[in-house]
Amino acid sequence: MNNTFDELRQTIELSQSIAISGHTSPDGDAIGACCALAMSLAELGKDVVVILEGYTENFQVIPTGGLVVTEVDEEYLPDLYIAVDCGDKERLGKNGKLFDETLYTINIDHHISNTFFAKQNYVDDEASSASEIIFQFIYNYAPINADIAAAIYAGIVFDTGGFRHSSTSPITMAIVSELMEYDFNFTKIYNTIFHSRKFGEAKIMGIALCNLKEAFDGRIVTSIVTAEEIKKCGVTSDELSEISSFIKGVNNTVASVFIYEKEPGTFKVSMRSDDLVDVSEISTKFGGGGHVRAAGCTIKGNAEKILKDVLSEIEKQL
Ligand SMILES: [Mn+2]
Structure with missing residues (x-):
């Protein structure tokens, strides 16, 4: 069963150091959702790291706030681990070990097959993307700025195939409409993700x-x-x-x-x-x-x- 956003926010209040990661071979949604959440929680004063495997050049257009690492030190142990865009724990790859060792764990995802593998879970299989859920989660709770808006936009654009897939809903477009109030280059993000190649x-x-x-x-x-x-x-x-x-x-x-x-x-x-x-x-x-x-x-x-x-x-x- 899903926890409420308020329950997840209480866990965040209890935590100072927070690790966030998406699935192995991270795609635009995993990167956008993790980075948006991380940048927003960092604005709240949390010590945040995003642990992600290396990714292709096209996704470098997504703002990260400089919070992304590919590896953490052996002794690193956060208060809270948030898994984003992962249907099950295996999708965390080698980070699964750190996830298991962390006291508080949260799973935020949109895959229908999600196994509710964390202590607290929020899964919405009707959401177009994890990024869409992250927007809803931070909205009226944590800061949103142009970089955060851009990261969420990138995740939604990627997972909806540029607003083409049937998962694109009126809610998706309402969120995008909110995002476009921020000053970021959505044309560049869209083109870099879908229309640029080596x-x-x-x-x-x-x-x-x-x-x-x-x-x-x-x-x-x-x-x-x-x-x-x-x-x-x-x-x-x-x-x-x-x-x-x-x-x-x-x-x-x-x-x-x-x-x-x-x-x-x-x-x-x-x-x-x-x-x-x-x-x-x-x-x-x-x-x-x-x-x-x-x-x-x-x-x-x-x-x-x-x-x-x-x-x-x-x-x-x-
Ligand atoms: Mn996704």
Whole structure:
């Protein structure tokens, strides 16, 4: 069961040193929510650190208040540990140990699968993002300034895919409307998160587009890139994450299948779809996972054969 905001605020009052962290491989929401909360609690006079793994260049646009560290000293033990945007304790990665050792723990999250793993919990699975909850939590309680507003904005923009996903609600937009009263560069945040890429990323996108093929009268688009092509562009697999959704954008396409060679003979299959195709069902058949409209799996073998097998599974759903 959820605690109330007032109960969480009482725990904060009882604490001077506070550690905050999000999930491993932090995304825009985890970073934005953690940093916004940290900056706001620091304004209240608390000693706050945000413990996060390193993250990609695009997210450097999110204000941190200089409070982010990747590691803490062995002897560091805060009064309170707040986990943000983590569905379960495992998502804290190696910080789970410190979390266990801390006297007061709070879990603030928006994943429907949340396991209520802290001593106090606040989970709202209808919230678009953890950042949205953090806004509600600090509103009328702790200070909000331009940097805090920018961090919350970044988290909401990221988790809603730029206000596109169905999780975007009137409440989300009301919060964004409040945030825009503060003086920060929302255009820069939006563009940096979604529309900026490294040279190599643009190049590998070009190669993927050159390799584009159609199946089932253009209802499925596919592309394969080899390890050699990836190496030539000097990119890592993180920098291929846009490709599948981009090619899904071809008119009249109901699903995309993007395959890349992770290592010789091992291929990652990344799929995107609309309502017609459940790609999580397909990826599960090949030992992978994901969501109905975005899923992936790793398959060993030959790329053309893998594509054929995946397409024949998709065909059953068309
Ligand atoms: Mn999130």
